[in-house]
Amino acid sequence: DAGVIQSPRHEVTEMGQEVTLRCKPISGHDYLFWYRQTMMRGLELLIYFNNNVPIDDSGMPEDRFSAKMPNASFSTLKIQPSEPRDSAVYFCASSYGWNQPQHFGDGTRLSIL
Amino acid sequence: RKEVEQDPGPFNVPEGATVAFNCTYSNSASQSFFWYRQDCRKEPKLLMSVYSSGNEDGRFTAQLNRASQYISLLIRDSKLSDSATYLCVVRTAGGYQKVTFGTGTKLQVIP
Numbered sequence: 549d550a551g552v553i554q555s556p557r558h559e560v561t562e563m564g565q566e567v568t569l570r571c572k573p574i575s576g577h578d579y580l581f582w583y584r585q586t587m588m589r590g591l592e593l594l595i596y597f598n599n600n601v602p603i604d605d606s607g608m609p610e611d612r613f614s615a616k617m618p619n620a621s622f623s624t625l626k627i628q629p630s631e632p633r634d635s636a637v638y639f640c641a642s643s644y645g646w647n648q649p650q651h652f653g654d655g656t657r658l659s660i661l
Numbered sequence: 662r663k664e665v666e667q668d669p670g671p672f673n674v675p676e677g678a679t680v681a682f683n684c685t686y687s688n689s690a691s692q693s694f695f696w697y698r699q700d701c702r703k704e705p706k707l708l709m710s711v712y713s714s715g716n717e718d719g720r721f722t723a724q725l726n727r728a729s730q731y732i733s734l735l736i737r738d739s740k741l742s743d744s745a746t747y748l749c750v751v752r753t754a755g756g757y758q759k760v761t762f763g764t765g766t767k768l769q770v771i772p
Contacts, residue, residue, distance in 0.1 A: 581760070590764040591705070591748065603758070639704055646758055647693040650750075652704040 550574065554640050554653035562661050566628040569656045572621055573642030581650060582615055582625050583639040591639070597623065598646075630660045662687050665751050667763035675771050678739050682766045684749030685731040688759075694732045695750040696723055699765065705748055708734075739770045 553572040561567060573580045581596040595605040600617045608615070617623040627634055637657050641650040666685045674680045694711035709716065711723040711732050722735040732749055746765040753759045
């Protein structure tokens, strides 16, 4: 069974660069979530989609962050321009139905220099 | 008040001990509840869902107290491999769906 697949696993880039994180949810799951985790703030929900439609993006920190889900099997989270304070682990998760457990990908460890 | 609160710990317990964690939530519209464990530098993994009547999975027991708005996780006969951070998750439903993770409780089981 393929789980949630995220890429890249690690990303190191200089501030000001555009960063694109990718996620493939579990097939058949209709909810997709993007989270950011830091030591200081814990796990924060950035945005979630239902059937490819963004439902709640109130957690997106600012206009530099954007997320898309062009189809049921792919989503991106983009940061442009990136800043050192964006350094964190970014997780993607998916679930089948709102009340069902979320399954997480391995995460992308992002470092902005 | 935070929407979901957990004691950050760490809880240091000897092998074989019983340990319990609580997680309080503030939104009375919360409908579904889960416990996840997260190992260092890994993704959160589902430990168990929490049902209204309480549920057990081996050494793990989860309880829900709607009146006092908290969920609990009990671990019996602690193993070294139980050392991890335990996160509670609360979801509301209805007009405004929201999911919130607690900040986690760190457990260290000591030989």
